[in-house]
């Protein structure tokens with residue numbers, strides 16, 4: 001990437017970057033155009049705020065945005081990761097990838113401005129769809145498949161651009177809204193891969209890794225390819241169709257590594273058809289080359305969705321209540 005080698009002047013932040021060129025790669029937003037309003041999400045990923053961005057292109061009114069704040073006390077390592085990820089994100093443009101708007105730097109904090117996704121993360125959403133009493137769920141199987149197709153399309157774009165996400169999981173996907181026009185998008189591009197999160201596991205002192213979303217070649221040999229993301233996508237299918245269960249219930253990360261390395265796999269969720277389950281299992285083939293690519297996956301899911309319109313019926317009680325209580 002041109003700015004890394006850099007010929008122009010360099011800034012104090014890090015000699016690594018030639019700032020004279022960084023401007024045309026990512027948008028540097030003046031801090032006075034940003035109004036931070038309220039926190040919308042807080043978790044291991046840091047803090048995300050609802051904010052307004054003034055003077056955006058043709059808009060008369062300020063644009064609502066999500067503002068991800070990098071703690072001002074963070075390490076040099078996190079700062080440089082922040083910028084490298086920002087540059088990578090700025091190159092990605094796809095309807096199923098959370099849009100990157102720009103960064104804002106001032107002496108004591110770094111802001112990452114991203115597309116506002118008001119529906120929250122995918123895992124929390126499907127958990128909210130669980131049945132309480134006899135009220136049918138707010139989603140049908142058709143809706144669940146739609147969410148998975150959205151994520152698969154985003155992954156297909158990453159695959160085409162030879163970008164490996166390395167952390168494909170329902171918790172890292174966001175929804176534009178909770179209503180029927182919801183769109184699922186992939187977010188959180190390793191920005192926080194080194195922030196402690198319950199789903200991550202320090203394998204003999206190495207970085208935190210989300211073992212339950214990883215294939216054997218990744219957690220055993222540290223080999224990451226697009227087929228690593230395919231395995232993770234298979235886990236997302238299972239998470240969506242179990243309405244947000246934790247994979248391998250009751251098993252520790254260590255037990256999962258042994259279980260999966262021996263060929264053990266997740267069971268078929270009740271609400272999921274045999275064909276959807278066999279697609280999941282194909283994503284979990286031992287050899288990466290035996291797993292489908294995201295083009296195959298997207299086509300297969302669209303075919304499954306077309307095959308039967310009875311999927312449009314709401315998830316009703318007798319079928320799944322036993323599995324989700």
Ligand SMILES: CN1CCN(c2ccc(C(=O)Nc3n[nH]c4c3C=[N+](C(=O)[C@H](O)c3ccccc3)C4)cc2)CC1
Nearest residue numbers: 041045048066114115116117118120121171172187188
């Ligand atoms: C009743 N419900 C409660 C939950 N609620 C929310 C909860 C969280 C959010 C939220 O964080 N929205 C975001 N929009 N854009 C980005 C977001 C996060 N980003 C990030 O980059 C975060 O790192 C990230 C990435 C993936 C998943 C989570 C967080 C970029 C919105 C609504 C709606 C109403």
